[in-house]
Amino acid sequence: MQRIYYLSLEFYMGRTLQNTMVNLALQNACDEATYQLGLDMEELQEIEEDAGLGNGGLGRLAACFLDSMATLGLAAYGYGIRYEFGIFNQKICGGWQLEEADDWLRYGNPWEKARPEYMIPVHFYGRIQHDHDGVKWVDTQVVLALPYDTPVPGYRNNTVNTMRLWSARAPNEFNLKDFNVGGYIQAVLDRNLAENISRVLYPNDNFFEGKELRLKQEYFVVAATLQDIIRRFKSSKFGSRDPVRTSFDAFPDKVAIQLNDTHPSLTIPELMRVLVDIEKLDWDKVRPCMGGNGCRDFLRQARKINPQHSKSLYQGVGQRFSCIKVYAKFPGDLDRMRRMSMVEEGSVKRINMAHLCIVGSHAVNGVARIHSEILKATVFKDFYEFEPHKFQNKTNGITPRRWLVLCNPGLAEIIAERIGEDYISDLDQLKKLLAFVEDEGFIRDIAKVKQENKLKFSAYLEKEYKVKINPNSLFDIQVKRIHEYKRQLLNCLHIITFYNRIKKEPNKHFVPRTIMIGGKAAPGYHMAKMIIKLITSIGDIVNNDPVIGDRLKVIFLENYRVSLAEKVVPAADLSEQISTAGTEASGTGNMKFMLNGALTIGTMDGANVEMAEEAGEENFFIFGMRVEDVDELDRKGYCAKDYYDHIPELKQAIDQMSSGFFSPKQPDLFKDIVNMLMYHDRFKVFADYEAYIKCQEKVSALYKNTKEWTKKVIKNIATSGKFSSDRTIAQYAREIWGVEPTRQKIPAPDDPRE
Numbered sequence: 001m002q003r004i005y006y007l008s009l010e011f012y013m014g015r016t017l018q019n020t021m022v023n024l025a026l027q028n029a030c031d032e033a034t035y036q037l038g039l040d041m042e043e044l045q046e047i048e049e050d051a052g053l054g055n056g057g058l059g060r061l062a063a064c065f066l067d068s069m070a071t072l073g074l075a076a077y078g079y080g081i082r083y084e085f086g087i088f089n090q091k092i093c094g095g096w097q098l099e100e101a102d103d104w105l106r107y108g109n110p111w112e113k114a115r116p117e118y119m120i121p122v123h124f125y126g127r128i129q130h131d132h133d134g135v136k137w138v139d140t141q142v143v144l145a146l147p148y149d150t151p152v153p154g155y156r157n158n159t160v161n162t163m164r165l166w167s168a169r170a171p172n173e174f175n176l177k178d179f180n181v182g183g184y185i186q187a188v189l190d191r192n193l194a195e196n197i198s199r200v201l202y203p204n205d206n207f208f209e210g211k212e213l214r215l216k217q218e219y220f221v222v223a224a225t226l227q228d229i230i231r232r233f234k235s236s237k238f239g240s241r242d243p244v245r246t247s248f249d250a251f252p253d254k255v256a257i258q259l260n261d262t263h264p265s266l267t268i269p270e271l272m273r274v275l276v277d278i279e280k281l282d283w284d285k286v287r288p289c290m291g292g293n294g295c296r297d298f299l300r301q302a303r304k305i306n307p308q309h310s311k312s313l314y315q316g317v318g319q320r321f322s323c324i325k326v327y328a329k330f331p332g333d334l335d336r337m338r339r340m341s342m343v344e345e346g347s348v349k350r351i352n353m354a355h356l357c358i359v360g361s362h363a364v365n366g367v368a369r370i371h372s373e374i375l376k377a378t379v380f381k382d383f384y385e386f387e388p389h390k391f392q393n394k395t396n397g398i399t400p401r402r403w404l405v406l407c408n409p410g411l412a413e414i415i416a417e418r419i420g421e422d423y424i425s426d427l428d429q430l431k432k433l434l435a436f437v438e439d440e441g442f443i444r445d446i447a448k449v450k451q452e453n454k455l456k457f458s459a460y461l462e463k464e465y466k467v468k469i470n471p472n473s474l475f476d477i478q479v480k481r482i483h484e485y486k487r488q489l490l491n492c493l494h495i496i497t498f499y500n501r502i503k504k505e506p507n508k509h510f511v512p513r514t515i516m517i518g519g520k521a522a523p524g525y526h527m528a529k530m531i532i533k534l535i536t537s538i539g540d541i542v543n544n545d546p547v548i549g550d551r552l553k554v555i556f557l558e559n560y561r562v563s564l565a566e567k568v569v570p571a572a573d574l575s576e577q578i579s580t581a582g583t584e585a586s587g588t589g590n591m592k593f594m595l596n597g598a599l600t601i602g603t604m605d606g607a608n609v610e611m612a613e614e615a616g617e618e619n620f621f622i623f624g625m626r627v628e629d630v631d632e633l634d635r636k637g638y639c640a641k642d643y644y645d646h647i648p649e650l651k652q653a654i655d656q657m658s659s660g661f662f663s664p665k666q667p668d669l670f671k672d673i674v675n676m677l678m679y680h681d682r683f684k685v686f687a688d689y690e691a692y693i694k695c696q697e698k699v700s701a702l703y704k705n706t707k708e709w710t711k712k713v714i715k716n717i718a719t720s721g722k723f724s725s726d727r728t729i730a731q732y733a734r735e736i737w738g739v740e741p742t743r744q745k746i747p748a749p750d751d752p753r754e
């Protein structure tokens with residue numbers, strides 16, 4: 001059997017209880033049982049901590065993939081780190097973000113099982129010693145990797161896979177020496193140094209931080225996982241035919257390793273090191289058997305952590321992928337050879353890990369069609385021209401179990417009433433709903449479920465945060481990490497413009513809106529933190545202006561995380577996906593909203609392009625620059641001031657920000673933001689301002705007509721099937737891993753209401 005290994009530094013799982021009940025068809029039975037006990041299942045579910053071992057989309061993708069791999073019956077393992085502290089909890093104090101440590105294991109974790117019998121040593125630092133039979137790595141520091149297993153049940157198919165997360169443990173003999181009393185105490189205290197490796201998730205989304213501890217985390221998960229993979233291979237019938245020395249001939253056919261971005265890319269030199277130096281294989285037997293998807297190239301100094309890697313790299317990859325091969329294909333092109341080098345030039349030799357990933361993998365994929373095309377045309381152009389067959393696309397997806405059945409049972413139910421339940425594991429069947437676009441009963445049901453979800457979310461906000469919102473207003477929602485490229489500031493400019501328009505003509509009719517923005521800022525990202533303060537400050541002015549009334553409310557959704565996404569996504573009318581074209585690799589939040597009956601206002605970026613294509617552009621609010629327009633503007637030179645000078649409403653909004661209209665006690669509070677927008681905005685917010693405002697006017701106009709709005713909602717839901725992670729994983733399986741997914745359905749177990 002082919003085994004799939006999905007390596008990721010992040011698994012953003014959220015809660016597990018309801019997901020388990022959904023996938024095992026136990027939900028009704030458990031509802032019933034708890035009811036009999038005088039308990040409320042929903043209340044019980046709220047007690048569970050989120051497993052927040054991820055930052056955002058990348059970590060959540062890994063979690064969706066685990067669900068789909070199990071549902072498709074693949075023998076797949078997720079491998080990562082069991083961080084003692086996940087993504088921080090966000091508190092908003094006086095409008096500012098404060099970070100609180102996420103002590104998610106405080107009351108224990110009932111879903112995991114420690115497996116000390118599979119504990120594995122991981123070596124760090126040390127030096128290389130040459131002797132008669134090759135090289136030895138000596139004087140290392142050893143850290144033990146203790147695995148914790150969490151079951152990953154497929155959707156009603158009798159499959160349960162495993163997510164194995166490593167925890168760092170100091171060996172018993174750690175710092176063993178001739179103790180005096182003080183030395184002993186210090187030695188015990190020093191165990192923390194080793195165990196810090198799995199202490200905390202780095203809270204950066206889409207940002208490289210070159211910290212030594214982070215690199216140690218990357219090597220830790222890679223080294224422990226590869227040892228585990230090889231141990232399992234050896235114990236299988238394929239690896240054990242020769243009792244003296246394992247044959248690895250079958251390895252590439254029996255093992256597929258998929259890397260989530262470049263974070264676990266040390267897998268490549270580490271696998272080479274293990275096969276050559278430990279297993280004594282010949283270089284040419286070390287066939288690449290890896291796939292990987294990468295977003296950005298980055299440079300690393302891995303030598304300090306594992307000195308043998310630089311040796312493996314120079315010898316191994318250097319030999320397989322020699323300059324000679326490039327030269328043979330492109331004679332005389334010395335510049336190309338230099339650009340494609342895996343060893344960066346300079347006084348300190350650095351390894352280009354992205355280049356290494358491409359060379360060491362048999363397949364490399366982007367995560368949306370536009371992203372894959374950009375990779376081939378820009379960052380990986382030389383590599384694409386050299387080995388075009390390696391480059392693939394796998395458009396991201398989301399699991400319809402968590403992101404529909406679990407979070408929006410009302411919608412799942414009315415869909416099932418029309419087309420049956422099979423769509424849950426075959427999402428393309430949603431297309432059958434196109435037959436109901438003109439069906440008055442279905443239109444009414446869809447609008448009713450949305451209204452119920454909005455009422456429920458309003459009640460939640462009122463109970464938890466003491467804010468009252470108008471449930472009949474248009475719920476306009478942007479939830480995602482706070483990032484300049486995601487352009488929450490463009491959303492802010494629309495809010496301010498909308499506010500100014502009401503103030504200018506207070507007696508005119510406006511379609512009421514509740515604009516909600518949520519997301520965490522990386523603790524060290526100053527501009528992102530200022531953006532949060534700006535949003536809350538705008539809220540303070542807008543929400544307390546009696547002229548505005550309930551025609552506009554601005555809410556910052558505190559501590560956005562998986563369990564909050566499950567509440568807010570089903571309540572959305574409008575999904576904001578407004579990144580600068582060419583900057584969002586795919587996005588997956590966009591897909592959750594589409595599946596849950598929101599319309600999207602978005603740029604032609606990431607998977608938005610394919611979502612609009614599926615839904616039909618007439619059912620999508622597309623605005624702003626395309627990638628080509630952005631490139632053109634770069635050539636011309638982007639000048640924010642030109643837009644400021646020529647668009648009066650934009651000028652008014654910016655002047656209000658800089659004059660302290662939103663921060664009366666501290667008039668220059670937002671000068672950094674204004675200065676950035678005016679003079680060094682890499683994401684060209686002003687260039688899309690006018691198109692965005694016009695597009696928002698169209699949104700309001702359509703929203704007045706509930707029936708026409710709801711028809712577009714139905715068309716969006718019906719055409720969202722492509723964005724199931726089941727489709728994504730089936731493509732990985734067939735086109736990269738070389739396996740055919742099989743889905744076997746089993747009868748649901750006894751369930752009183754099924």
Ligand SMILES: *Cc1c(COP(=O)(O)O)cnc(C)c1O
Nearest residue numbers: 056057480561562565587588589
């Ligand atoms: C889906 C999800 C994301 C990713 O959202 P994008 O809009 O694609 O950036 C981030 N955080 C959480 C909690 C999510 O559920």
